[in-house]
Amino acid sequence: MDTILPILAGAIFASGIYLLLRKGLILTIIGIILISNSVNLALFSLGRISTENPPLIAAGSAIPEAPFANPLPQALILTAIVIGFGLLAFALAMAYRSYKELGTIDQDSLLEDAEDTSAAIINKTENKED
């Protein structure tokens, strides 16, 4: 496991980079998802995988029975997964929204500069109540 996991993480990271560089917005976001997962895998394998006692403290004692496994990497990964999940949900929602607004998911179209940016703002603020 100690050798397979890092290689797997690297392979997933590389595929993520490949997708990140593609034109389609959805492919880019999938690329980010892949990279996110590969980083989690890396975090997991860098925390040293071992088969020892679970880090649970038995009733009556103060420390778990040695040698016990390190629970910290899993806590970190859980946090990272939750954060990543929230951010990616937002990114997907925004991709959908921009598909509706801009009518395309081709990222080359995003390169064009928006025209005068002031118009969009002032019209909306004119009707501000006092």
Added chain:
Amino acid sequence: MNSLLILPILIPLVTATLALLFRTSSHMQRLIGVAGMAALLVSVVFLFTDVYRDGIQVLQAGNWEAPFGITLVADMLTMLMLGISAIMGLIIAIYSIYDVDKEREQFGYYPLLHVLIMGVNGSFLTGDIFNLYVWFEVMLIASFILLALGNSKNQLQGALKYVIINLFSSLLFLFGVALLYGMTGTLNLADLAQRLPEVENTGLVTTVAMIFMVSFGIKAAIFPLFFWLPASYHTPPVAISAIFGGLLTKVGVYALIRVFTLLFTQDIGYTHTIMLWVAGFTMVTGVLGAASHYEFRKILSFHIVSQIGYMIMGLAFNTALGIMGAIFYVIHNILAKTNLFLISGIAQRLTGTFELKNMGGLYKHYPFLASLFLISAFALAGFPPLSGFWAKLSLVKAGLSLEMYIITGVAILVGLLTLFSMTKIWMTAFWAAVPEKGVPEHFGKMPLFGAGKLYIMVVPVMIVAGLIILVGLFAQPLLEVCMIAAEQLLNPSLYIEAVLGTK
């Protein structure tokens, strides 16, 4: 132990929650928004006196001892950053009362602003590298929504670039954290600082340092990682542009200063030389980019990039004077840059556009606004006796004392080019004649004060301009405080002792 340390995180959280409760009443939201920022400023002032008197303050959450628990640390650098972010938060909250429209208010503008400030403050305070990642994400998600709020076409265009590049940079950061944990088995910054020199594989440590440099570099918008910034910062309402331009990139700079003075000091010849080159290119490309644009906020966005170069240069010098200059520069730049963004908003209200070629006559009809612009622009370019002069002077002195003439020369030249861009804005928007068509009817008739409520936008700008002059005229106290911060940074044992206890 100083339990006050939790306040800069707790107050924005409480304010955001309260503002959410009063979602439907924009009147209450504004009131809570401004009051929350004022309370934050007061708490930061109290904390500042503690740190000034007693040195580095530490809070171990839940009494879990470092390195096992969550640690909050406030040294002088943290306090300066907290102070400037609280001041800017208050200024922006007041400015937003008029600038941000009702729709955005109802979609939670004020709660988001406070969550953003909470994330920023958390990043400044945390003493744990993984928590830094978490606070970055708190800050990012709030900034994503603020940037996209309103859903106009160009906002979505800008936000997409911003979101994707920032997600990528966060993942790189997390990967760096994973490598650090794999090497040392700890995430506490102070503990890491102790254990990293013991790691045998120094090549890997330098690799991790570079991963961090790229990741924070994307957030700080350094060369060649800055392209997302001018593509997105000019799209949202001005109040949001201003807080992004003023604060967010500086969080990246803060993170760079923190890790490259505390953690990665093993191979200074390698990492800091790269940083010096990067600093030079950042300054030059930013200012040249600004020269080629004719949109008010785009010019300012490119100048953010250019100014980041100065801060990185100070950090790369790695001397007390250099780091002091960098910290002073951060503070000065947040003031001047935010103010210029805020002024661009007022100018847009008056002329109806951000395009320089469609503007004109602001000096003739609004001489007071013109003088506010001059103060901020000259401060940015580094004219005495304004704040920018002292910032540039200390950096130039630091460069000369190290005999690094080329980079110092570049810094001075870029200062001149900055003046060129500012003159461009001055010549077209302020000095030129009023354009014949396309000028809104209220131009020239709408007073800055009195009817029209424009004063809500002008007063914050006046306050910041006053601060710029104040910092310029009485620079010595602030320079001394920055020096304390720099000395604390260059002596990591103080930080380690404060967190882990004396050994």
